[in-house]
Amino acid sequence: MQRLQAFKFELKPNGDQARDLRRFAGSCRFVYNRALALQQERYATGEKKLGYFGLSKLLTEWRNSTETAWLADVPVHPLRQSLKDLDQAYANFFAKRADAPRFKKKGQSDSFRYSDSEKIKLDQANSRIFLPKLGWLRYRNSREVLGVVKNVTVSQSGGKWFVSIQTEREVERPIPQGGAVGIDMGIVRFATLSDGTVYAPLNSFKRHETRLRKAQQALSRKVKFSNNWKKAKARVQRIHSRIRNARRDFLHKTSTAISKNHAMVCIEDLQVGNMTKSAAGTIAQPGRNVRGKAGLNKSILDQGWFEFRRQLDYKLAWRGGWLIAVPPQNTSRTCPCCGHVSADNRQTQDRFECVECGFEENADVVGAINVLRAGHARLACEVSPAGGQQQEPTEATQSGSMSD
């Protein structure tokens, strides 16, 4: 099977290169915004939206015009890529997958992508990569890049530049290792497995949260666009980026540990609405520390759950295993021993005690056991009756194509 994988490294540009990186990112943003403004104008006057090729033609005009001649000094592939991105943003919008495309602001996801792989040279032995109009750039080489380079994305985060190298390679379909497990996702415990393993939440958020709040307060007291304001703003951005990194690290460690040891992982099919509810709790089972979760912490956790699931999905696929999502009905209220369903089974947040048979267990473990059972049930339904051959659930057919 084909495996797409992204390898991300920090770039170590020299002074000229750092200036060019900023300039290229700014030019891509300029082209994106100009094309978006044009599309909006056309829409307002009842004209048809331009397709990628129409926009691409305009880009050539812009690069040749004296007014925007500086665009000619920027590599053309990243500029075209930002037009493709705009086209994709519109496609997502029309398919109701996303909001209407918005103008890009400076400092907000500054990035650009080289899709002309034949012009890119990767020299791993010397920890450097060649990119058109930037030349050889050094990078912090932390691991070997495997496969054929397909494209390269350069991005800025927290004042640093990164390169993400997407590659493709043929790998053997691995034989999944380990058994099946169910996961209960929560706030107090990030993940509880049906075998009793517990992954604690990432507590460093708390520390970061206090620092972030203070930094944000400091920022609000500064005169906008003054030097002190800029310094304070950079500080806020730094803390945000530290939070992101800590979270990414935590999610990767957890999803790797679980996918390594299991062939089949069952997880509750959480929707955004469910997650908001699970933080606030229900009337019967109010969530703890609801106010504390309402702000940053909760939003981080919410995103974390989606990201965690995405990682589990592709990491399991890499190892030949699969992820099964089950509807989250009654998983916290069903007795795994006798099957009795009642809200009374769960008197407190962390204790489960069946009112029918007296079975006692930690409530999260019970949730995980029920998720595992629901997963088995779903799998049983997908066994074709004639051949008796087990079909792979849909999740497993997606090959892992995401960054690591």
Ligand SMILES: [Zn+2]
């Ligand atoms: Zn029972």
